Amino acid sequence: MLKAQFDHTNCSDCPIRHRAVCAHCDADELEELEGIKYYRTFEAGQTIIWSGDQMNFVGSVVSGIASLTQTMEDGRTQMVGLLLPSDFVGRPGRETAPYDVLATTDLVMCCFRKKPFEALMGSTPHIAHRLLQMTLDELDAAREWMLVLGRKTAREKIASLLSIIARRDASIAPKAKPGPIVFDLPLTREAMADYLGLTLETVSRQVSALKKEGVIELEGKRHVTIPDMRRLMDEAGDDSDGGFLI
Amino acid sequence: MLKAQFDHTNCSDCPIRHRAVCAHCDADELEELEGIKYYRTFEAGQTIIWSGDQMNFVGSVVSGIASLTQTMEDGRTQMVGLLLPSDFVGRPGRETAPYDVLATTDLVMCCFRKKPFEALMGSTPHIAHRLLQMTLDELDAAREWMLVLGRKTAREKIASLLSIIARRDASIAPKAKPGPIVFDLPLTREAMADYLGLTLETVSRQVSALKKEGVIELEGKRHVTIPDMRRLMDEAGDDSDGGFLI
DNA sequence: GCTTTCACTTGATCTCAGTCAAGGTTTCGT
DNA sequence: ACGAAACCTTGACTGAGATCAAGTGAAAGC
Structure with missing residues (x-):
């Protein structure tokens, strides 16, 4: 039983397993994951994806820092999120990226092809559940930041x-x-x-x-x-x- | 079969049914809901819940407008969300409210006791899935608003x-x-x-x-x-x- | 009917952060 | 080692929005 050998709270193999997928994982999930998972590396300053582009993966940051950025036509830009190691990127159920994602430092990401990931999410409830918790955390962080931007x-x-x-x-x-x-x-x-x-x-x-x-x-x-x-x-x-x- | 009689896309009975629970609902879900659902009304200006308070319900706005507000010790306040009819309030898995929720106008909310709602969510995957989509929408809105606050x-x-x-x-x-x-x-x-x-x-x-x-x-x-x-x-x-x- | 209150408007002034500009430091390529 | 390019600092000036203040209009209470 892989289940028993796997330390869920300290999985360093891949953060997404730990934080989203692996919370109460089963052996067959892990096997299923092998086929859809891949790693990508980026240099500091590189663009991971542009706002509006097709986004056919989800993933999480393994090391380094990425940022989510919105830009107005005249060039004014606002960073709307900072992605530190273990943070999740991507929206199941969305076709295109809503903002630019940039590598702020050298970066390693662990990615999953979106379609199979969504299928996996549909069949394993705790993944959707875990993602909901992570998204609620992000929402709290974004709202906390609204106070910073608006009033400080x-x-x-x-x-x-x-x-x-x-x-x-x-x-x-x-x-x-x-x-x-x-x-x-x-x-x-x-x-x-x-x-x-x-x-x-x-x-x-x-x-x-x-x-x-x-x-x-x-x-x-x-x-x-x-x-x-x-x-x-x-x-x-x-x-x-x-x-x-x- | 209640399922067949129920128009999922235009359910005016209760927004949460339509938007979160009812997306692909079954008869037994609806029955189960009856015991945990209740309505609350608020006058304009009334506080629904204070930041830090125990929050033992989730729900959604039926009519009127509510706002999510954060306040600093010296009184500076920042509204971090505007809840219009059909918007969802509350976080499954959280004990306390992270911000003040205020009725901006006269307001009717449809509430669900939190514990049974969470149980229902655990047993019916599409609820968690629907909530994830709604939370991602809120997150996008919050980030869109960060650009407004920071750069406009x-x-x-x-x-x-x-x-x-x-x-x-x-x-x-x-x-x-x-x-x-x-x-x-x-x-x-x-x-x-x-x-x-x-x-x-x-x-x-x-x-x-x-x-x-x-x-x-x-x-x-x-x-x-x-x-x-x-x-x-x-x-x-x-x-x-x-x-x-x- | 008259006051009070609440929501809003408008004006005068001030201030914090933006803009423009110059110069310093570190890093990188050759 | 040298020059170029990033990246950062500091100064002088400006301006958008805050602050302080006065006043209007409509609704609510008595």
Whole structure:
């Protein structure tokens, strides 16, 4: 029984198995998957798919970071989602991609051909169920971000973004733990600006300000140390127990 | 066979039946539902549930409009969703509400007790499937709105909102049809401001400007006529074929 | 009928972030 | 090692939208 040998909570073979497919998997599912699964790699800056294009796969991020971006005719762009390892890409039941998907860093994705995946989803209820949970998480994250975009100041926006990346990257709970947190910013100033609805100049200025005031420490341009997570979260204006999800 | 008598595409009895439960319903499902379903009515301005509260139901809007709102400690608020008739409220698998839900107008909701609904969802795959589709639609709408909040000017924001309400209210396709569209604004200037990430004064000024320039016509403060939908959509900066969903 | 309240409008002023511009640093290719 | 190209920083100025303030009009309460 493959079922018994498989550690569902720590499946590193393929994130989608762990997060969407494998939650309570059966041996025959796993076998069925073998035929429809494949890996793709992308270089930083590469476009994975353009908005409006036919999208014949779903998948999830194995390593690296991808972004979902919307662009207006005049070139204004807004990042609408950040895909970190284990995040899911694609919509069962949709023909075309609703936004551009870009590799922000070098990226490995684990993909499934869409038709067979949908068939598998139809025959194995817990996959649809798991996808529903993941989509609800994404929806919460998107709505949390609407508050950031609509009501926060530039400084609060930067603090919010750093806060999210720090928590996600360091895999810590929403409640602030004491002690410094260290990580590398996976985004350029321009990508940060696109995510935050700011210009890159404003991002640069606010990062510098946070650094000067000791809220963050910078080594080079990307290596960040957060001496006091509590303080960063105060700067972000988050509720004390806000459950960010992204 | 109830199945045969039931018109799935035009079920006005209860939107959730139509949109989530009833898509391919069976007689026994319908019977099972009777025991867990109930209606609730709210007055305009009433709070349906506070963020963080226990939420022991899911449901959908029958008539009226509800809003999902997030508030910061200092009182800044951002509306993160607008629930029009047939929209779904609640998250299977979540204990507490992630935002405030408010009745914007007088409201009737059709609710289901959460536990039995989840059980029903577990035993009838197409419900989970239907909910997934609806949640993906909501996610698209939320991300579309992130572009509005992050990158559009005040004037474009107003035009975008009017455009959404007009399309949704008049149930027309994304492609602009010629001929005037008439509807009543279901939101106060303040609610519009909260949705758009603006102040109510700015909303008022921009509405006046659009009126003065003939993009919209106003009778009183709420009754809106859009003589040329194409022109409004241009003001909103939408792509020609943008598929707004909200 | 008169006040009160609520929703909205309009004006004057201020400010935060955008724009334009110049210069610095790091990385990469040759 | 050198030059080019990204990427980032900083400064000066501008402007869209916020803030503060006053006033209008319609509906609700007494």
